[in-house]
Amino acid sequence: xxxxxxxxxxxxxxxxxxxxxxxxxxxxxxxxxxxxxxxxxxxxxxxxxxxxxxxxxxxxxxxxxxxxxxxxxxxxxxxxxxxxxxxxxxxxxxxxxxxxxxxxxxxxxxxxxxxxxxxxxxxxxxxxxxxxxxxxxxxxxxxxxxxxxxxxxxxxxxxxxxxxxxxxxxxxxxxxxxxxxxxxxxxxxxxxxxxxxxxxxxxxxxxxxxxxxxxxxxxxxxxxxxxxxxxxxxxxxxxxxxxxxxxxxxxxxxxxxxxxxxxxxxxxxx
DNA sequence: ATGGTAGACACTCTA
Numbered sequence: 001x002x003x004x005x006x007x008x009x010x011x012x013x014x015x016x017x018x019x020x021x022x023x024x025x026x027x028x029x030x031x032x033x034x035x036x037x038x039x040x041x042x043x044x045x046x047x048x049x050x051x052x053x054x055x056x057x058x059x060x061x062x063x064x065x066x067x068x069x070x071x072x073x074x075x076x077x078x079x080x081x082x083x084x085x086x087x088x089x090x091x092x093x094x095x096x097x098x099x100x101x102x103x104x105x106x107x108x109x110x111x112x113x114x115x116x117x118x119x120x121x122x123x124x125x126x127x128x129x130x131x132x133x134x135x136x137x138x139x140x141x142x143x144x145x146x147x148x149x150x151x152x153x154x155x156x157x158x159x160x161x162x163x164x165x166x167x168x169x170x171x172x173x174x175x176x177x178x179x180x181x182x183x184x185x186x187x188x189x190x191x192x193x194x195x196x197x198x199x200x201x202x203x204x205x206x207x208x209x210x211x212x213x214x215x216x217x218x219x220x221x222x223x224x225x226x227x228x229x230x231x232x233x234x235x236x237x238x239x240x241x242x243x244x245x246x247x248x249x250x251x252x253x254x255x256x257x258x259x260x261x262x263x264x265x266x267x268x269x270x
Numbered sequence: 271a272t273g274g275t276a277g278a279c280a281c282t283c284t285a
Contacts, residue, residue, distance in 0.1 A: 013285080014277055038285080040278060049284090066278050106275085116285055128284095159285095216275040260276075260285080 004244070005076075005268045008034045009111070009155035009231055010252075011261035015039040015071065019050045021255055026054050029265050030074050031249060033100065035111035037157045038259075039069035046071070060096055068093045070111050070156075077101040078109070082258075086141055087135055094135070104270040105151065107239075112139070121180045129177065130200035132159070133186055140190040149194035151223035153268075157261060158232045160187040163201070165209050166229035168257035178228055196234035199266045203246045213261045214253055221253060233266045242268040 008031035012018050015036060025034070039046070041063045051059060056073035060080045070093060073079070080097040087095055094113040099106045114134055118128030143149065162184045164170040173179040173248070191198065204210050211227025218224045235243065249263040254256035 017277070038277090040284095066283075118284095217273075219274080257276095 004270055005033070005100075005102055005107070006031045006265055007109070007153055007233065007268070008263050008265040009037070009156065009157075009233060010034065010151060010263040011037040011113070011157040011259055013038045013040070013259040013261070015041050015069075016045070016047055017257070018259065019047050021252070021258060022051070022054060024255060025249065025252065025263050026195070028029060028251075029249060029263060031265060033078075033109065034073045034263075035096075035109070035155050036071045036073070037069070037111070037113035038067075039063050039071050039121055040175045041069055060098055060214055062093045062096050064093045068113060070094065070096045072096055072098050072109065072111050074098075074100070076092065081108075084110075084127075087138055090131075093176050102270060108149075108152040110152070110154040110156070112158060114157065114159045114160050117177045117183070119177060121175060121177045121182070126248050132177075133182065136160075136183075136186045136190055140186070140193045142194040143190065146194070149196060152194070152236040153239070153266075154194070154196060154234040155232065155264075157230055158187060159229055159230050160184060161228040162187050163206055163229070165207060166211070167229070168209070168211070168226040175226075178230060191234060197243075199233040199243055200229070200246055200248075200264065201237050202240065202243055210248070212248060212264055216260045231261055231264050233264060235266070235268070239268060242270055243263050244269045 061071040084255035120126040123130035212231040213220040
């Protein structure tokens with residue numbers, strides 16, 4: 001007998017503005033757990049009522065005014081781990097860790113919103129790029145010091161498209177923040193630090209294009225199809241055999257007043 | 271090489 005656990009992640013780009021879209025997402029994906037990034041919402045204004053109406057009884061939010069912000073919405077109980085690091089000592093609401101009361105035993109879940117890093121891929125000229133690299137390095141060191149992850153899932157907007165076919169043109173994006181070699185190397189070191197399994201690439205071969213984000217700035221995002229895979233789901237190696245399916249909700253990019261990211265989901269059989 | 275769009279918030283920051 002096995003039970004399923006459906007974990008989704010979405011950079012929602014304002015949880016208050018897009019609360020109605022969560023109903024659409026829920027109808028299509030039916031996640032047990034939904035991790036959000038860029039909620040742009042201080043905790044005291046978090047729309048708890050609308051979210052509990054969707055059936056998510058368990059909510060942990062870490063937000064601030066104007067920027068950033070993460071939240072985990074869940075149909076299954078969890079405890080928030082408050083002892084996790086305050087990355088880069090900035091208190092800027094880019095991570096929540098919870099331990100899920102999952103079938104078959106607890107699962108540690110991490111929801112990350114990695115700094116985007118600005119436009120210039122040079123830490124000497126752009127402090128945001130330096131912050132991004134420092135953030136990833138700090139996360140790498142933290143997971144390395146904890147050894148190989150076990151019964152763990154790490155999701156979020158990691159703001160790096162690591163593989164050649166995670167972007168519409170590898171060659172044209174080599175100097176564009178999100179796909180530069182220094183960021184790709186840093187992200188891969190992080191992945192290796194916990195021996196994480198890239199769950200989306202577990203399902204989709206590396207020679208196939210795979211995107212989760214399309215810029216707002218295209219006249220016709222769908223026709224141009226200049227996407228990038230910025231959103232990720234990683235699972236610890238002991239859960240590799242429990243992966244049963246994934247979904248990239250590309251139609252969400254066509255919703256009215258939507259985010260520039262689309263929801264991504266992985267189902268585990270536990 | 272440039273600029274295009276979007277959200278929060280109240281000036282211009284962030285993406």
